[in-house]
Amino acid sequence: MKVLVGAVAVLLGIAVLLGIGVVVLIVDDDAAATEASDGGGGLQGVPEEFRKWILKADADCTEPGMTPALLAAQLYQESKFKTSREEATSRVGAQGPAQFMPGTWATWGRDSDKNGEVSPWDIGDAVMAQGRMMCSLMKSAKNSGYPGGVQALALAGYNAGWGRVQEYGGVPPETFARGETFNYVKLILSSMKRFEGPGLLTVSGSGTGPDALRKASTRMGTPYAYGGGGPAGPSTGFCDGTNGYLNGSCAASTTTGFDCSSLVQYAYWPKLKLPRTAEAQYGATSDRPVARGDLKPGDLLFWAKGGSGFIYHVALYAGDGNVLHAPRTGRHVEVAPLTSAMPQGDYVGATRP
Missing domain, CATH: 1.10.530.10 (Lysozyme)
Known part of the structure; x- marks a missing residue:
């Protein structure tokens, strides 16, 4: 203009x-409500x-x-x-x-x-x-x-x-x-x-989990920004000496986006005010574990090096063996198979907020 x-x-x-x-x-879930x-x-x-x-x-x-x-x-x-x-x-x-x-x-x-x-x-x-x-x-x-x-x-x-x-x-x-x-x-x-999104992007079901997944899915294509994003939406991030870099430069400070845990926080806010980091989100929900065979849309999945220790990644279960997540610097919010979203040996488990 x-x-x-x-x-x-x-x-x-x-x-x-x-x-x-x-x-x-x-x-595809057996709940009554369906929304594109x-x-x-x-x-x-x-x-x-x-x-x-x-x-x-x-x-x-x-x-x-x-x-x-x-x-x-x-x-x-x-x-x-x-x-x-x-x-x-x-x-x-x-x-x-x-x-x-x-x-x-x-x-x-x-x-x-x-x-x-x-x-x-x-x-x-x-x-x-x-x-x-x-x-x-x-x-x-x-x-x-x-x-x-x-x-x-x-x-x-x-x-x-x-x-x-x-x-x-x-x-x-x-x-x-x-x-x-x-x-x-x-x-x-x-x-x-x-x-340019897919011609069909449908989340079936109602309730806290499907609603969170539905909200997060509207951010598909948003860039990953380490330290960026929050309840209000995407924002620029920062580099901490290890994370946020791409090809030797601090990409996070000039990229407006989400990291893995801010996307999850955004998805559930304000109905459920989860903490900011993946580690803290695991701590806040670990008393409600979910077996892999019982996963439902919106459940949180966590990864840590070797499957124990510090939680470094969180994703939302998207149904049909897929997750919706913000994977890493240089990528975008996307859907990926649970089996390959992160190293399988790092998978810790899932929780239901």
């Missing part, structure tokens, strides 16, 4: 936004409170270039899904998670969440306005005949204004605004895969 992203932000964004493959998770974690829309790595609005904005647009992943990648680039006035107000006055300037908001803003207020700070209002504007820009792009593709042209129009796209007959070149719009378009298109 605005010409703001400098070279540093672009480089950090490229470091964080890595593509991942598609995983299909089906948790992503609405069946093929979306992952998105905060829970944004998901339904992204899927609705996509559904309301008939342009084939519109996808949930495109909207998600754009929101991440605009605000990293931040919603506070301190974190989501730009130096030129763009506001909210979709970074609307007041004049543009007056055109596209609606009370989409029906709370009686039309506000760029409301997630529903902002995302639906983003979707309406992008859909309109895609129609203009399709009719323009300009090269580059409708997604790229629409993104350029969102960032710099459609008039600039017309001026240059396509996406403005790197020479325009120090490459801001050029890099904005390139980064969002290259990062979309991170948000």
Whole structure:
């Protein structure tokens, strides 16, 4: 929406936004309730409170270039899904998670969440306005005949204004605004895969465990960040001399994500306020052990070197012999077989929070 992203932000964004493959998770339990974690829309790595609005904005647009992943990648680039006035107000006055300037908001803003207020700070209002504007820009792009593709042209129009796209007959070149719009378009298109979820991601059942698994599954694709994340969601982490490094550099300090135990803490919060570390989570739940043959969705699984001693990893049981976890630096929140998620000899056991 605005010409703001400098070279540093672009480089950090490229470091964080890595593509991942598609995983299909089906948790089949004999409980009554069934809920699709992503609405069946093929979306992952998105905060829970944004998901339904992204899927609705996509559904309301008939342009084939519109996808949930495109909207998600754009929101991440605009605000990293931040919603506070301190974190989501730009130096030129763009506001909210979709970074609307007041004049543009007056055109596209609606009370989409029906709370009686039309506000760029409301997630529903902002995302639906983003979707309406992008859909309109895609129609203009399709009719323009300009090269580059409708997604790229629409993104350029969102960032710099459609008039600039017309001026240059396509996406403005790197020479325009120090490459801001050029890099904005390139980064969002290259990062979309991170948000492209499986066509089916279903968690069956109700209760504390399935609900926690369902919540954690909405974070599939989020990067691993040692020391990062917590009840409020992903955050940057830190390196401690041993952990958090990738190729000799401290990746954790520049990666917004979860580590294994913060993902579990986030999943159960606030219904159950588990402690922060895997070791402490084991201590808080070890009086409720679960045999391997009795595992249910949402149960916690633990690993320690040699199967004893310090607990170094925790995961959520995802059904059908799989776990959902944040494995290690350089990886993302993902589903993996229990037998290979971590060394089998390190498996300690499972508990039920």
